[in-house]
Amino acid sequence: MTILLQNAIFGALVGGLYGVAAVGLALAFGVLKMLNVSHGELIMLGGYLSFWLFTLWGVDPFLSLALTAPALFLVGAVLYQGLFSRLIRFPDEEKLKSSILIGFGLALILQTLAILAWQADERAITTAYTGQVLRLGTLVVPISRLAAFALGFVALGGLHLFLSRTDSGRAIRATAEDWQAASLMGIPVRRTYLYAFGLGSALAGVSGTLVSIGDAISPSIGLSWTLKALIVVVLAGLGSIFGTFVAGVLLGIVESISAFLLGGVYREVVGLVLFLLILSVRPAGLFGRN
Amino acid sequence: MLEVRDLQVAYGDQQVLWGVSLEVREGEVVAVVGPNGAGKTTTLLTIAGLLRPRGGQIAFLGSRIDGLPPQAIVERGLALVPEGRRLFGTMTVRENLLLGGYLPRVRPQRAARLAEVMDLFPVLAGRRHQRAATLSGGEQQMLAIARALIARPRLLLLDEPSLGLAPRLVRRVFSLIREIAGGGVTVVVVEQNVFQALEHADRAYVMSNGRVTASGPARELLAQDEIRRTYVGI
Numbered sequence: 001m002t003i004l005l006q007n008a009i010f011g012a013l014v015g016g017l018y019g020v021a022a023v024g025l026a027l028a029f030g031v032l033k034m035l036n037v038s039h040g041e042l043i044m045l046g047g048y049l050s051f052w053l054f055t056l057w058g059v060d061p062f063l064s065l066a067l068t069a070p071a072l073f074l075v076g077a078v079l080y081q082g083l084f085s086r087l088i089r090f091p092d093e094e095k096l097k098s099s100i101l102i103g104f105g106l107a108l109i110l111q112t113l114a115i116l117a118w119q120a121d122e123r124a125i126t127t128a129y130t131g132q133v134l135r136l137g138t139l140v141v142p143i144s145r146l147a148a149f150a151l152g153f154v155a156l157g158g159l160h161l162f163l164s165r166t167d168s169g170r171a172i173r174a175t176a177e178d179w180q181a182a183s184l185m186g187i188p189v190r191r192t193y194l195y196a197f198g199l200g201s202a203l204a205g206v207s208g209t210l211v212s213i214g215d216a217i218s219p220s221i222g223l224s225w226t227l228k229a230l231i232v233v234v235l236a237g238l239g240s241i242f243g244t245f246v247a248g249v250l251l252g253i254v255e256s257i258s259a260f261l262l263g264g265v266y267r268e269v270v271g272l273v274l275f276l277l278i279l280s281v282r283p284a285g286l287f288g289r290n
Numbered sequence: 291m292l293e294v295r296d297l298q299v300a301y302g303d304q305q306v307l308w309g310v311s312l313e314v315r316e317g318e319v320v321a322v323v324g325p326n327g328a329g330k331t332t333t334l335l336t337i338a339g340l341l342r343p344r345g346g347q348i349a350f351l352g353s354r355i356d357g358l359p360p361q362a363i364v365e366r367g368l369a370l371v372p373e374g375r376r377l378f379g380t381m382t383v384r385e386n387l388l389l390g391g392y393l394p395r396v397r398p399q400r401a402a403r404l405a406e407v408m409d410l411f412p413v414l415a416g417r418r419h420q421r422a423a424t425l426s427g428g429e430q431q432m433l434a435i436a437r438a439l440i441a442r443p444r445l446l447l448l449d450e451p452s453l454g455l456a457p458r459l460v461r462r463v464f465s466l467i468r469e470i471a472g473g474g475v476t477v478v479v480v481e482q483n484v485f486q487a488l489e490h491a492d493r494a495y496v497m498s499n500g501r502v503t504a505s506g507p508a509r510e511l512l513a514q515d516e517i518r519r520t521y522v523g524i
Contacts, residue, residue, distance in 0.1 A: 174378050181376035183360035186393040
């Protein structure tokens with residue numbers, strides 16, 4: 001029982017990061033109706049940024065969040081302006097398909113560039129507090145992962161406040177719901193798209209930093225993060241930030257418990273089975289609005 | 291105040307407006323009536339900037355607005371309440387109204403405007419924290435009009451405001467239109483409810499098949515036998 005609970009804790013801590021990654025993907029998807037399948041590569045870039053900031057200048061990875069988020073916002077804004085913005089006038093279905101193609105190409109390019117620049121090796125950040133744990137009876141909770149989980153949650157809380165309390169945030173939600181009606185309110189829709197894509201990318205940056213705190217990073221981690229984020233988005237449905245976070249935690253727990261019970265090879269399978277199950281039983285997701 | 295000249299609009303290679311011309315003077319209530327598919331909605335969408343004309347000109351307050359994006363047109367004081375209301379259904383009544391006051395020039399007075407609009411529409415005040423999608427049809431129409439009024443437009447375009455409303459609410463909407471006009475806002479209203487529209491408008495245009503087929507003082511049009519037979523049904 002204890003060992004099961006221990007696995008659940010590890011799973012939940014990783015799952016929180018799935019949640020943060022998924023919210024970034026869902027934000028861009030909900031507003032632009034584009035699926036950025038290079039989201040995972042942006043996470044990878046965020047991770048490397050934190051890694052190098054730590055390795056070269058000793059910047060604490062938690063502090064480097066203040067840099068990775070805006071840096072990835074800029075990267076996202078450039079990618080949007082240079083590539084994705086060309087799709088804006090396409091009909092929804094073509095827009096979605098084309099964005100997936102662009103994203104795949106981009107993912108390959110970013111991954112290759114990362115290998116050229118930093119080699120294919122795994123890198124990890126080892127701070128003074130790496131490996132320290134909190135003991136709860138017989139259970140252990142790694143402190144750095146717990147802090148990463150908490151920070152991810154706080155970042156999403158900040159996003160929630162931004163989207164619900166500010167004019168720019170409401171403009172993003174209005175554009176997601178009905179861009180034509182939004183433009184009739186005087187909202188500059190094109191600029192709003194740019195901000196939404198940038199914000200989604202900034203969240204990838206946050207995810208990347210948080211990943212680098214608890215896990216090793218390498219140029220090839222992108223695809224698996226994109227997949228996790230996709231599964232979580234389908235699991236949660238669109239429209240709820242905290243629903244997405246909870247779905248991420250859920251996926252993390254299910255993965256780690258099934259890996260423990262069935263063996264490590266089933267970790268990925270279970271997530272995909274869950275993905276298909278939700279799609280066939282409740283296509284709107286657990287917390288989605290219609 | 292608004293001058294539309296020889297407007298040509300097409301969806302793809304299907305032309306739907308064939309040289310529509312209209313004029314709206316300050317302080318008027320102008321009705322645009324006609325059967326389904328006449329091009330009334332297309333005309334309004336083009337004026338508001340959501341469609342680009344293939345030819346012709348639109349001038350508002352003396353300057354050309356055709357080809358400008360919708361946000362630039364609303365910025366100049368021309369607001370559209372679109373067909374089907376197009377509220378932000380997952381957002382609250384209050385949020386919808388705040389978005390109506392999104393324009394930077396409106397924001398400083400937004401709180402005061404919100405209070406004014408709540409006075410004009412007491413139903414909305416009681417439901418301010420309710421999601422817009424949960425309102426009744428009549429309340430949704432009030433909210434859509436209120437949302438457009440927050441920015442205090444000079445010219446308000448209303449597309450089928452009575453669509454789907456009970457007769458009692460239809461009368462309420464039209465008396466509201468007079469009230470708004472009384473407050474100094476010029477109004478263009480597109481309607482299928484031809485009788486009500488002509489009763490309440492100063493002037494009217496009759497459209498069919500993408501063209502203006504008749505125009506004049508609303509009372510005179512209402513008195514014409516042909517229009518009575520075709521649209522009013524009496």
